[in-house]
Amino acid sequence: MQFFAPTHVYLENDCVRSHKEELLSFGGRAFIVTGKHSSRSNGSLADVLAVLEEDGVPYLIYDEIEENPSVETVAAATEKGREFQADFVIGIGGGSPLDAAKAIALLLANPQEDASCLYEPKKLSALPVVAVPTTCGTGSEVTPNAVLTRHAFKTKKSISYNIYPKLALVDGKYLASASGRLLIHTAVDALAHCVESRLHVKANVYNHMFSEYGLALWHKIIPALTRIADHPETAPKELLTDADYETLMLASTVAGMAIAQTTTSLPHALSYEITYNHGIPHGKACGIFLAAYMDEYAKNQPEDVDRVLSLLGFRSTEEFGAFLRHLLGTVAVPAADIALYADNIMANASKLATYPFPIDRDAIAGILAQSLETE
Numbered sequence: 001m002q003f004f005a006p007t008h009v010y011l012e013n014d015c016v017r018s019h020k021e022e023l024l025s026f027g028g029r030a031f032i033v034t035g036k037h038s039s040r041s042n043g044s045l046a047d048v049l050a051v052l053e054e055d056g057v058p059y060l061i062y063d064e065i066e067e068n069p070s071v072e073t074v075a076a077a078t079e080k081g082r083e084f085q086a087d088f089v090i091g092i093g094g095g096s097p098l099d100a101a102k103a104i105a106l107l108l109a110n111p112q113e114d115a116s117c118l119y120e121p122k123k124l125s126a127l128p129v130v131a132v133p134t135t136c137g138t139g140s141e142v143t144p145n146a147v148l149t150r151h152a153f154k155t156k157k158s159i160s161y162n163i164y165p166k167l168a169l170v171d172g173k174y175l176a177s178a179s180g181r182l183l184i185h186t187a188v189d190a191l192a193h194c195v196e197s198r199l200h201v202k203a204n205v206y207n208h209m210f211s212e213y214g215l216a217l218w219h220k221i222i223p224a225l226t227r228i229a230d231h232p233e234t235a236p237k238e239l240l241t242d243a244d245y246e247t248l249m250l251a252s253t254v255a256g257m258a259i260a261q262t263t264t265s266l267p268h269a270l271s272y273e274i275t276y277n278h279g280i281p282h283g284k285a286c287g288i289f290l291a292a293y294m295d296e297y298a299k300n301q302p303e304d305v306d307r308v309l310s311l312l313g314f315r316s317t318e319e320f321g322a323f324l325r326h327l328l329g330t331v332a333v334p335a336a337d338i339a340l341y342a343d344n345i346m347a348n349a350s351k352l353a354t355y356p357f358p359i360d361r362d363a364i365a366g367i368l369a370q371s372l373e374t375e
């Protein structure tokens with residue numbers, strides 16, 4: 001049994017400003033990696049820039065990270081970071097910029113390498129990464145993973161290196177600009193992290209501390225998420241309190257700490273297919289598979305599934321599945337895709353190995369068929 005969680009995390013209001021000295025301790029030339037718009041409108045970029053500018057720290061902003069960032073984008077950003085001679089990387093945004101920041105930090109630390117090394121089994125380390133999350137789902141600020149889109153393989157995959165941010169500055173106020181859909185989707189990603197980590201081949205007592213506590217926290221945010229789903233025309237900030245935003249961020253980091261010990265499992269593997277092929281946002285793509293996945297798992301070890309359900313406050317996987325459909329809606333794919341995706345998952349030996357029991361193609365196809373509508 002082992003436990004490793006090297007990221008220094010602060011979760012508090014105005015933590016970028018309050019922990020300025022630590023933020024500036026990682027280098028003298030900052031490469032800021034962010035998305036196209038949101039970090040400008042939610043105040044996170046301004047907070048970081050204020051701290052850098054006060055101390056005259058040179059920085060360069062790369063703000064072209066797309067959702068589900070690609071290897072090609074990481075390579076393009078790396079070129080800019082190399083020209084600038086960055087010595088640390090600040091990722092600001094949702095999981096997409098944070099994951100991209102990790103991969104870019106790896107390439108910047110290894111000028112002899114190009115992006116082809118990202119999926120090779122080399123021993124490489126990265127420049128220091130500081131993470132400022134602005135969504136409440138991926139937990140990337142505390143995980144070693146960086147999931148990139150690989151167009152050459154028509155899917156997404158985590159790179160081969162473990163890159164934990166050195167510092168995570170987590171401030172719930174950045175969520176105030178998020179839409180209801182974004183809050184729901186990313187909160188469901190955090191839920192999927194807790195469920196998949198709890199029902200994982202590597203689950204153990206240490207990791208239960210995070211997955212189970214995360215599930216109990218998630219239970220507390222169900223009323224807030226239900227309010228958002230029931231009032232789609234109302235801005236979420238009219239429906240949520242500052243304390244709700246902070247709890248959403250806390251659930252996300254705790255869920256990240258859970259998967260940092262185990263990785264994710266089959267719902268995430270399935271999600272990559274429907275995100276890549278049908279553009280379904282990451283959290284929704286994971287959440288849509290959770291109830292059917294738990295039904296399959298319960299055939300082997302029902303007491304684990306009962307534990308997950310009881311921490312979340314549901315009596316059955318049917319009730320849980322109906323709740324998730326209320327939050328997320330449904331996903332429809334052409335009927336022929338089910339067989340294709342089942343084949344792809346059966347070829348993904350590393351993800352299959354995260355499931356604690358033998359599982360065959362029929363069972364995977366059954367999870368897909370139970371979770372997806374067909375067109």
Ligand code: NAP
Pocket residue numbers: 034035036037038039042065066067068069093094095096097099134135136137138139140143144145146147156174175176177178179182186189282283
């Ligand atoms: P995201 O792809 O980072 O962002 C989704 C959208 O939300 C973007 O349009 C972004 O706008 C916007 N946005 C971000 N913060 C906002 C805010 N506070 N207010 C309003 N809009 C905001 O979403 P995500 O779900 O956080 O990340 C998904 C990615 O993380 C996927 O690639 C997934 O595979 C990965 N992931 C990683 C891990 C891990 O352990 N590393 C775990 C799970 C998932 P801009 O583009 O303008 O910024």
Ligand code: FE
Pocket residue numbers: 137138189192193268282286
């Ligand atoms: Fe995820």
